Amino acid sequence: MITAPSDYDVHLFHEGSLHRAHKMFGAHLLKTRKHISTRFTVWAPHAQSVSVVGNFNQWNGNEHRLEKINEEGIWTLTIDQSLEGEIYKYEIITRSGTKLLKADPFAFFSELRPNTASIVYDLKGYKWGDQRYRQRVKRRKPIYERPLSIYELHLNSWKQKEDSSYFTYRELVDELIPYVKERGFTHIELLPLTEHPLDASWGYQGTGYFSPTSRFGTPHDLMYFIDHCHQEDIGVLLDWVPGHFCKDAHGLYMFDGEPAFEYDKTSDRENWEWGTANFNLTKGEVQSFLISNAIYWMEHFRIDGIRVDAVANMLYWANSEPLTENPYAVKFLQKLNTAVFDENPQFLMMAEDSTDWPNVTAPVHEGGLGFNYKWSMGWMNDVLSYMELPPFARRDHHHKMTFSLVYAYSENFILPLSHDEVVHGKRSLLHKMPGEYWEKFAQLRLLLGFMMAHPGKKLLFMGAEFGQFDEWKFVQGLDWFLLDYESHSQMHKYTQNLLEFYHQNKALYELDHDPQGFEWIDADNAEQSIFSFIRRGKRKKDTLMIVCNFTNIEYNDYKVGAPFEGRWEEIFNSNEGSFGGTGTDHLVKIDTQAAPAHRRDHSLSIHIPPLGITVWKPTK
Incomplete structure (x- = not known):
C-alpha cells in the first residue's frame, strides 16, 4: 500500500534501513474509489527548492513546487489528478541558484534514449502465471547440490531483427526462451537492464535504477518475459551495479548541485577508469536506495538472483595507493545480503570479485560478506591463458590448470566464461584457441568439457555455444548464419549434449562445494x-x-x-x-x-x- 511518508519511514531511510524506499519515493498513483491523485517524493538534501515539471504544466517550475518535510532534504507533493503516462522531471534550484532538470531516481519507467525524462507508471496490474515454478523452487534441494548452468546474454545483441532493431521483451518470449530451454541451461543472466543512456556501456553505467530500460518495452512487458521464463522452468538473474553510476547531467550525479549519492571527497568519488562516480556507502540514504533497489527487482519482477558487479571496486577505496579497505562497503554488502536472504533464502547473490578477499561466501554471522556464490575470476584467467598457448608450450604452464583446486573449496564458486573475456580485442573463445581450424573447435570442446567437469557451477556467455568466431560485437546480433556451417552446427550439438550430460550425472554437481x-x-x-x-x-x-x-x-x-x-x-x-x-x-x-x-x-x-x-x- 502506498501511503504518505511516515516519520518512522523517514527515520529508517536516513538510517539506511528502509528496505522498500521505492514505496515512499518516486511517483505514485494514490487511488480511492472515486479519485486518483499523484504523489511525488524525492531526496535532495542541498536544494533551495524542488518542483515537478512536465507536459502537464508546460514545464513550468512555478506550478507544482514540492514541500520540504525535514531538514535532511525530503521533498513531497501530491497533485490532485492522475498523471499516469505523463513524462516528468524534477526542477531543482541549487544553493548557488543554478537550475537543474533531473530524472527521478526512483522512477519506474523512463523515456527511450536519447530522451531522458521519467514516466509516471503504475506497476500494479500484471497477472503472474508462475505459481507452479515458485512452489517447485521452494521444494527443491539447495542449489549447492543441484546443477546450475547459466547462459549470460546481452539483450541488445543476442539477436536482432533484419532492420537491426531490437526484439521486445514480449517478442523474446518466442525467440529466446525456447532456445535456452532446448540448449539445457537452468538460468539466464541478463546484462544490466536498469535504464542507461549509452548503449555502449552495456547497461553498466545506469541512471534509472528502478526503471527497466525502455529499449525493449514497458515494465509489464519485462514481467511478462520473466513470467514465461519461469513457466518453462528457467531462472532469471540480473547483473546489478551498486558500486558506481553514470555522470550524465540528468542522472544521480551531483543531484542537487552537490554530492548526494556520491562521496564528497574527489578521490573517493571519481572512478577515473570508467568515467563514473562511486556511490557513497557511508550514507544511510544511499544504503536504503540500493538495498531497496535489490528488493524491488525481487518483489516486482520476481527475479531469481543478482550478480553484483565490480565488488572489488567497492571493497577498496578508489584511487588509494596502496589499496586500502573500505569498511563502509564491507558493512553495506553484509547489510545487503542479510536483507535479501531475509526476503528469500533461495535467492542467488553472486559476487564478481577479482580479489582474494576472504569469506566472500561465508555467512555474515561468521564474519563473511554473506554472498552465496562468487565468480572464480582466478580460474577463468588461468584457464584461458593456458588455452591460448600452443599445445607444445603448455607443459611449462601446467600449474595453471591445477592451481584452482588449491582454493576450490575456500568459497562457493561459479566458473565464468563471461562477456568480459570476448570483447575489446580479446577475441572469441573459439578464436583464442591456437592451431588449425579443426584444432580450434577441438580445443573449445575440450575447454567447455573441462569446465563442466571441474568443481563449481557454470556460466557461459552467448555465442560460445556454437563457436562464434568474431569477438562480441555489442552493436549487432550474434553471427547466427554460422549454424549453416557444419563445424559450428556440430559445436552447437556438442554444447547441448554436454549440458545434458552435466545434468544427468550427479557427480558433476552434487558435491561441488565438498x-x-x-x-x-x-x-x-x-x-x-x-x-x-x-x-x-x-x-x-x-x-x-x-x-x-x-x-x-x-x-x-x-x-x-x-x-x-x-x-x-x-x-x-x-x-x-x-x-x-x-x-x-x-x-x-x-x-x-x-x-x-x-x-x-x-x-x-x-x-x-x-x-x-x-x-x-x-x-x-
Whole structure:
C-alpha cells in the first residue's frame, strides 16, 4: 500500500534501513474509489527548492513546487489528478541558484534514449502465471547440490531483427526462451537492464535504477518475459551495479548541485577508469536506495538472483595507493545480503570479485560478506591463458590448470566464461584457441568439457555455444548464419549434449562445494599435458573418472589408475564424429587390470583422443 511518508519511514531511510524506499519515493498513483491523485517524493538534501515539471504544466517550475518535510532534504507533493503516462522531471534550484532538470531516481519507467525524462507508471496490474515454478523452487534441494548452468546474454545483441532493431521483451518470449530451454541451461543472466543512456556501456553505467530500460518495452512487458521464463522452468538473474553510476547531467550525479549519492571527497568519488562516480556507502540514504533497489527487482519482477558487479571496486577505496579497505562497503554488502536472504533464502547473490578477499561466501554471522556464490575470476584467467598457448608450450604452464583446486573449496564458486573475456580485442573463445581450424573447435570442446567437469557451477556467455568466431560485437546480433556451417552446427550439438550430460550425472554437481567430491588421479603429467581426476556424488555408483588431453597427440593404450576395480564404460567423448571430432560415436567398456598405476592397485588402458576429454563411469 502506498501511503504518505511516515516519520518512522523517514527515520529508517536516513538510517539506511528502509528496505522498500521505492514505496515512499518516486511517483505514485494514490487511488480511492472515486479519485486518483499523484504523489511525488524525492531526496535532495542541498536544494533551495524542488518542483515537478512536465507536459502537464508546460514545464513550468512555478506550478507544482514540492514541500520540504525535514531538514535532511525530503521533498513531497501530491497533485490532485492522475498523471499516469505523463513524462516528468524534477526542477531543482541549487544553493548557488543554478537550475537543474533531473530524472527521478526512483522512477519506474523512463523515456527511450536519447530522451531522458521519467514516466509516471503504475506497476500494479500484471497477472503472474508462475505459481507452479515458485512452489517447485521452494521444494527443491539447495542449489549447492543441484546443477546450475547459466547462459549470460546481452539483450541488445543476442539477436536482432533484419532492420537491426531490437526484439521486445514480449517478442523474446518466442525467440529466446525456447532456445535456452532446448540448449539445457537452468538460468539466464541478463546484462544490466536498469535504464542507461549509452548503449555502449552495456547497461553498466545506469541512471534509472528502478526503471527497466525502455529499449525493449514497458515494465509489464519485462514481467511478462520473466513470467514465461519461469513457466518453462528457467531462472532469471540480473547483473546489478551498486558500486558506481553514470555522470550524465540528468542522472544521480551531483543531484542537487552537490554530492548526494556520491562521496564528497574527489578521490573517493571519481572512478577515473570508467568515467563514473562511486556511490557513497557511508550514507544511510544511499544504503536504503540500493538495498531497496535489490528488493524491488525481487518483489516486482520476481527475479531469481543478482550478480553484483565490480565488488572489488567497492571493497577498496578508489584511487588509494596502496589499496586500502573500505569498511563502509564491507558493512553495506553484509547489510545487503542479510536483507535479501531475509526476503528469500533461495535467492542467488553472486559476487564478481577479482580479489582474494576472504569469506566472500561465508555467512555474515561468521564474519563473511554473506554472498552465496562468487565468480572464480582466478580460474577463468588461468584457464584461458593456458588455452591460448600452443599445445607444445603448455607443459611449462601446467600449474595453471591445477592451481584452482588449491582454493576450490575456500568459497562457493561459479566458473565464468563471461562477456568480459570476448570483447575489446580479446577475441572469441573459439578464436583464442591456437592451431588449425579443426584444432580450434577441438580445443573449445575440450575447454567447455573441462569446465563442466571441474568443481563449481557454470556460466557461459552467448555465442560460445556454437563457436562464434568474431569477438562480441555489442552493436549487432550474434553471427547466427554460422549454424549453416557444419563445424559450428556440430559445436552447437556438442554444447547441448554436454549440458545434458552435466545434468544427468550427479557427480558433476552434487558435491561441488565438498572436498570429498573431487580427487586427482594424476595432476603432475606436465610432459604430456594430460590431467586425470575423479568426481564423486553421494553414491559410489555415480563416480566419474575424467581424462583431459591438452595436446594434439593421440594415445591408444594410456594407462590410468582406476578409482576402483571393475568394468568401466566410456560415457562421454568430445572427439565423437557427430561433434566434429575425428573419432567414432561408439563408446566402449573396459575391465580394470591388476596393474598398479598412479598409486592405485588397478588401472585401465584407454584410448585418449587428441585435444579431447573422455569421461568414464563404473558399470556392471
